[in-house]
Amino acid sequence: QVQLQQWGAGLLKPSETLSLICAVYGGSFSDHYWTWIRQPPGKGPEWIGEVNHSGATYYYNPSLKSRVTISVDTSKNQFSLKMTSVTAADTAVYYCTSRPGISSPSDSWGQGTLVTVSS
Amino acid sequence: EIVLTQSPATLALSPGDTATLSCRASQSVSGYLTWYQQKPGQAPRLLIYDASSRATGIPARFSGSGSGTDFTLTISSLEPEDFAVYYCQLRTNWPRMYTFGQGTKLEIK
Numbered sequence: 001q002v003q004l005q006q007w008g009a010g011l012l013k014p015s016e017t018l019s020l021i022c023a024v025y026g027g028s029f030s031d032h033y034w035t036w037i038r039q040p041p042g043k044g045p046e047w048i049g050e051v052n053h054s055g056a057t058y059y060y061n062p063s064l065k066s067r068v069t070i071s072v073d074t075s076k077n078q079f080s081l082k083m084t085s086v087t088a089a090d091t092a093v094y095y096c097t098s099r100p101g102i103s104s105p106s107d108s109w110g111q112g113t114l115v116t117v118s119s
Numbered sequence: 120e121i122v123l124t125q126s127p128a129t130l131a132l133s134p135g136d137t138a139t140l141s142c143r144a145s146q147s148v149s150g151y152l153t154w155y156q157q158k159p160g161q162a163p164r165l166l167i168y169d170a171s172s173r174a175t176g177i178p179a180r181f182s183g184s185g186s187g188t189d190f191t192l193t194i195s196s197l198e199p200e201d202f203a204v205y206y207c208q209l210r211t212n213w214p215r216m217y218t219f220g221q222g223t224k225l226e227i228k
Contacts, residue, residue: 001175035217037217043221044206044219044220044221044222045155045163045206045208045219046219047216047217047218047219050215059214059215059216061216062214062216095162095163103151103169104168105153105165105168105174105208105210106163106165107165107174107175109162109163109164110162111162112162
């Protein structure tokens with residue numbers, strides 16, 4: 001299993017852009033799918049989207065697709081999440097995760113980043 | 120859109136008991152059903168994938184079963200560290216989507 005460490009701004013104002021980065025350690029960047037999942041306070045997780053190791057294949061939650069971009073930087077073994085036009089409804093703990101294969105579940109998770117959207 | 124309904128919302132049991140957690144899909148699905156355990160302040164932890172396969176390092180007291188619309192996570196001989204929230208998750212391929220249930224909180228009686 002790889003190790004994931006994530007970071008990014010934790011406090012945003014409405015209409016700003018959320019930006020998070022996840023660094024991958026201790027394993028191959030190839031053959032993995034890199035995902036982002038969020039969890040609003042007191043609620044269940046919600047899948048945001050995922051990208052393959054090359055960035056050529058990506059999938060997004062239809063409810064968020066218009067505002068989300070997930071990309072990879074293979075030179076740094078990192079992947080990132082950008083979400084535009086945030087509102088209070090986007091307040092959540094955001095997790096990066098890895099799936100080691102096309103049919104595999106998320107078996108490694110980052111530590112989570114609480115992102116609060118407030119004016 | 121497929122909806123996953125977990126029951127019960129809360130389950131109160133004692134150490135040594137057997138826990139049976141249910142996850143029901145709104146329509147028949149393939150076996151890409153995953154179970155996660157989450158403790159307060161922690162990221163979810165992978166327990167079961169493909170409905171019945173235990174993840175690496177997961178004790179044998181955790182088992183998954185089911186197909187179609189009804190899936191079950193069984194935890195036998197509950198240990199104190201098993202009290203947590205459990206989520207089921209479904210992957211669909213067309214379109215690619217991952218859906219979580221609302222969770223079952225397993226608490227000490």
